[in-house]
Amino acid sequence: MHDISHYLSTDHAHCDTLFAAAENAVARDDWRTATTQFQAFDIATRLHFTREESILFPAFEARTGMSHGPTVVMRGEHAEIREILQGMAEALLGKDADSYLGLAETLLMLLRQHNLKEEQILYPLADQALADSSGELVRDMKSLAG
Amino acid sequence: MADSGLSYDQGPPFGAPLRLFLTAPLFPLLAACLGLVMPDWQTTRWTGVSLAMTHLITLGYLGMVMLGALLQMLPVVLGSPVPAARLVGWCGWLGLGLGAPGLALGFLLGEPLWLVAGTLLLALGLVPFSIAIAVSLIKTRAPRVAWPIRLATLALLITLALGSVLAGALSGLWPVQALADLTALHAAWGLLGWVLILVIGVAYQVVPMLQITPDYPAWVTRWLTWLMLAGLLLYSAPSSTDWLPNNDLPGALPLCASCVVFAVVTLRLQARRRRRIADVSLDFWRLGMVSLILAALLFAVLHGLPAAWMAAAEISLGILFLLGFAASVVQGMLYKIVPFLAWFHLKTQTGARLGAIPNMKQMLPEPLVRQHFRLHLAMLILLLAAPILPAPLGQVSASAGLLLLAGGAMRLELNLRHAKTLFLRHGGRLGQAAENK
Numbered sequence: 001m002h003d004i005s006h007y008l009s010t011d012h013a014h015c016d017t018l019f020a021a022a023e024n025a026v027a028r029d030d031w032r033t034a035t036t037q038f039q040a041f042d043i044a045t046r047l048h049f050t051r052e053e054s055i056l057f058p059a060f061e062a063r064t065g066m067s068h069g070p071t072v073v074m075r076g077e078h079a080e081i082r083e084i085l086q087g088m089a090e091a092l093l094g095k096d097a098d099s100y101l102g103l104a105e106t107l108l109m110l111l112r113q114h115n116l117k118e119e120q121i122l123y124p125l126a127d128q129a130l131a132d133s134s135g136e137l138v139r140d141m142k143s144l145a146g
Numbered sequence: 147m148a149d150s151g152l153s154y155d156q157g158p159p160f161g162a163p164l165r166l167f168l169t170a171p172l173f174p175l176l177a178a179c180l181g182l183v184m185p186d187w188q189t190t191r192w193t194g195v196s197l198a199m200t201h202l203i204t205l206g207y208l209g210m211v212m213l214g215a216l217l218q219m220l221p222v223v224l225g226s227p228v229p230a231a232r233l234v235g236w237c238g239w240l241g242l243g244l245g246a247p248g249l250a251l252g253f254l255l256g257e258p259l260w261l262v263a264g265t266l267l268l269a270l271g272l273v274p275f276s277i278a279i280a281v282s283l284i285k286t287r288a289p290r291v292a293w294p295i296r297l298a299t300l301a302l303l304i305t306l307a308l309g310s311v312l313a314g315a316l317s318g319l320w321p322v323q324a325l326a327d328l329t330a331l332h333a334a335w336g337l338l339g340w341v342l343i344l345v346i347g348v349a350y351q352v353v354p355m356l357q358i359t360p361d362y363p364a365w366v367t368r369w370l371t372w373l374m375l376a377g378l379l380l381y382s383a384p385s386s387t388d389w390l391p392n393n394d395l396p397g398a399l400p401l402c403a404s405c406v407v408f409a410v411v412t413l414r415l416q417a418r419r420r421r422r423i424a425d426v427s428l429d430f431w432r433l434g435m436v437s438l439i440l441a442a443l444l445f446a447v448l449h450g451l452p453a454a455w456m457a458a459a460e461i462s463l464g465i466l467f468l469l470g471f472a473a474s475v476v477q478g479m480l481y482k483i484v485p486f487l488a489w490f491h492l493k494t495q496t497g498a499r500l501g502a503i504p505n506m507k508q509m510l511p512e513p514l515v516r517q518h519f520r521l522h523l524a525m526l527i528l529l530l531a532a533p534i535l536p537a538p539l540g541q542v543s544a545s546a547g548l549l550l551l552a553g554g555a556m557r558l559e560l561n562l563r564h565a566k567t568l569f570l571r572h573g574g575r576l577g578q579a580a581e582n583k
Binding site: 086 | 423489507
């Protein structure tokens with residue numbers, strides 16, 4: 001019943017772990033680890049957004065008819081978060097710890113509130129609306145990792 | 147979809163919570179000045195000046211910040227907007243801003259007119275606020291998140307009702323027996339019901355969020371606030387039972403246990419955080435949790451203390467809970483909320499490139515926040531040490547503690563204004579709601 005919630009919330013937690021590892025490395029001036037960890041975080045976060053935008057949201061919109069609803073808000077926030085990811089990548093390239101940490105703080109606040117809204121409201125709605133096809137949707141989202 | 151509740155657009159303009167946040171530090175400043183001029187606040191919690199200082203801190207400071215934070219946070223964590231948030235924010239600002247000093251003046255002068263006027267103004271601020279957030283709390287699609295905040299709001303209304311009865315009694319409007327018992331209930335519902343249950347409900351969301359810690363265990367989120375409600379109800383039960391010598395005990399025990407459980411679980415979660423970078427906000431939270439544990443332990447042994455220590459211990463309990471626990475947590479939250487909102491509103495209002503506007507840490511630089519933490523910690527140590535130290539030293543310690551309380555309040559005010567100035571300088575508008583460009 002909670003396949004979608006479970007799968008995507010676990011994915012959030014995975015991204016959080018990578019985020020923290022990169023930030024910790026920047027804070028101790030370990031730029032090599034920071035770069036590896038940030039790249040992993042960047043890829044995982046963008047992949048998560050793609051899973052939602054190309055699989056979950058279209059299915060949700062088609063089933064509920066809510067094409068101007070919460071998915072639009074979530075897409076807008078994804079765009080904001082992608083912009084900050086870009087800024088963090090640039091700070092990393094320039095080894096600018098202050099800029100990286102300042103953006104990381106900003107990103108974390110945006111990302112965690114965004115995740116909270118998805119986990120509390122959107123995913124449960126999706127679990128409900130897409131109960132009959134959730135197994136298939138999760139399989140499709142997983143296959144994107146490919 | 148207008149009522150999806152997922153968008154920040156439904157939060158109030160930055161100016162609404164900021165007005166409350168910027169006014170709040172004036173009240174600890176005022177309380178500190180009062181305490182410096184009238185040192186008999188140290189004799190018992192019942193002097194006019196003690197009661198005035200207490201209400202300046204609870205209503206003026208904590209009340210204003212909590213109200214502002216709730217107006218801002220509820221749409222995000224509950225996915226349901228607070229109706230008329232701007233208007234409710236204004237009412238709350240005026241009601242608390244005039245009511246708290248009015249009430250304080252009533253206590254200081256022993257003047258019925260001011261007590262009644264202060265209480266009426268407070269009700270004028272808090273009732274519309276409670277109704278508005280009740281709507282949001284009822285309509286939410288995230289009931290798990292909403293329950294602790296629902297309980298806290300109920301406790302706020304009970305506190306206000308008990309406070310009104312007490313103010314009426316002190317003003318001679320109606321007779322009340324057992325004034326002291328009723329005061330204990332008023333304090334319990336206000337501090338443990340409203341302040342602590344609200345902090346717990348908020349902590350369930352923000353502690354894992356800010357530090358990337360594991361979630362609170364399910365047994366805590368499921369039972370703790372209900373245990374507290376049961377404790378409060380037992381504590382409020384008529385006090386004429388024969389079967390227990392100290393009949394506060396059945397209620398006091400679950401309440402003390404809840405405080406300790408919450409604080410210990412929070413500290414343990416924070417110790418397991420994935421984010422290991424230095425963070426003053428985290429330090430404020432940890433100081434708050436340690437103070438809460440100490441407050442609960444002191445509360446538990448209060449009745450066993452020698453009579454000569456009782457008055458001083460009660461004042462230390464108030465300092466531990468209000469300044470050590472509640473103010474620390476509130477400050478830890480403010481230092482996340484304000485720079486985030488300044489950045490977020492600026493970004494969405496101006497549509498500026500990322501590099502063209504200050505990031506969160508530039509909005510409120512860490513060294514400024516760290517200064518406030520140091521002032522706050524030193525203030526606590528001095529105020530708590532004062533009653534233990536021998537006479538002249540104790541007096542010096544208390545006065546120095548109050549000076550630091552004033553200094554901390556001013557540092558907080560300047561820190562928040564730093565973010566406001568940067569926000570305005572980069573073209574932000576306080577009255578405009580965030581709108582994605």
